[in-house]
Amino acid sequence: MIVVTGATGNVGKPLVRALAAAGEKxxxxxxxxxxxxxxxxxxxxxVDLGDPGSLATVLDGTDALFLLTxxxxxxxxGDLHTLMxxxxxxxxxxxxLLSSLGVVTGRHPGHLESAVEESGVPWTLLxxxxxxxxxxxxxxxxxxxxxxxxxxADVALPLVDPADIAEVAALALREPGxxxxxYTLTGPEPITPRQQVAALGETLGTPVAxxxxxxxxxxxxxxxxxxxxxxxxxxxxxxxxxxxxxxxxPDVEKLLGRSPRTFAEWAARNIAAFE
Numbered sequence: 001m002i003v004v005t006g007a008t009g010n011v012g013k014p015l016v017r018a019l020a021a022a023g024e025k026x027x028x029x030x031x032x033x034x035x036x037x038x039x040x041x042x043x044x045x046x047v048d049l050g051d052p053g054s055l056a057t058v059l060d061g062t063d064a065l066f067l068l069t070x071x072x073x074x075x076x077x078g079d080l081h082t083l084m085x086x087x088x089x090x091x092x093x094x095x096x097l098l099s100s101l102g103v104v105t106g107r108h109p110g111h112l113e114s115a116v117e118e119s120g121v122p123w124t125l126l127x128x129x130x131x132x133x134x135x136x137x138x139x140x141x142x143x144x145x146x147x148x149x150x151x152x153a154d155v156a157l158p159l160v161d162p163a164d165i166a167e168v169a170a171l172a173l174r175e176p177g178x179x180x181x182x183y184t185l186t187g188p189e190p191i192t193p194r195q196q197v198a199a200l201g202e203t204l205g206t207p208v209a210x211x212x213x214x215x216x217x218x219x220x221x222x223x224x225x226x227x228x229x230x231x232x233x234x235x236x237x238x239x240x241x242x243x244x245x246x247x248x249x250p251d252v253e254k255l256l257g258r259s260p261r262t263f264a265e266w267a268a269r270n271i272a273a274f275e
Contacts, residue, residue: 001025001061002173005047006068008037010133011098014166015066016042024174027058031070049073052086059090064173068098069112080112084119094122094179096172098165101129101184105242107233124172125182129245130237132159132187132266135196137222142208142274148197149211151218152238156190158248161261163269168255184249188260196263200274203267215239 002019006012007028019026020039027045028038035044047054049069059065065087069078087095097116102108104127116123138148165185172178191199194210201208213221215235222231237245252260 001027002064002066003027003029003058003062004066005029005049005055006066006070006098007044008032008034009068010131010162011165011169012066012068013037014163015169018166018170019173022170022174027062029055029058049083050078052079052083055083056086056090059087059092062090063093065092065095066098066169066173067095067116080115081119084115084121088119088121092121094124094173095119096124096126096169096178098169099125099127099182101127101186101245102233102237103127104184105237105244107237122179124178124180126165126169126172126185127182128160128165128185130157130159132161132263133270134159135200135267136270136273137225138197138200139273142200142204146201146206147209147211148193148200149213149217149221150193150197151213151215151235153194153210153212154192155238155241156192156195157238157241157245158186158188158190159196159263159266160185160187160252161263161266163266164252164256164260168252171255183251183255185252186247186249186260188262189248190246191263196267199264199267200271203264203271204274 007016008030016028027043029045029047031048038044100108103110197210
């Protein structure tokens, strides 16, 4: 059996679908109460990782765990060492952690990975860069005004499709040979915010105007739905990415046997959110 945390999110949803389609027994968990995004026939249970006991209730008989710790968990001082002790005591055979490339570049704290690495549970680390789905932040103004306001218009990053992250996670959860490995997950090419907006307009069949924000304007807007430390580290990465953050990683292609999905492909699948 495989337990998926964050099962109603941008990675969790396609991961649960992929595992269920492969015939795996899956339990979908989330801090959210609703199970509306869970495929029919997949059990759902509310789990708050801030309370390790709530996770313990679903781990009995679990072979593998997909672990996603939210920004709120991290900003709130969530104790991953205690959480991993719960996982170890349940005799889970492997854990796949959705980490971040920011751990390697120093933008995000490394204790999340170290807690998993030191737990005694076989582990795999997934380190994505920026998500293509972060552009869903723009959906409301695209629908209402056909405009996007964003900072750092011409800084390009190789955004990764969450569906690719989910496919890699499914592989690591289902198959041996990934223990003790860390994978960097990116899209196939760097793309700027201005180019992303142009791609959305092309998919919509109507122009979308781009308005470049200052960093301060972007910080104020993002603080409405993200913890302040996460806002600032995100803006740092968007404004002055390191060489590693700009690079296209070969890991998605090596693992899945195909090129990573492009931003345009992500936009085509998700364009209903912007219409």
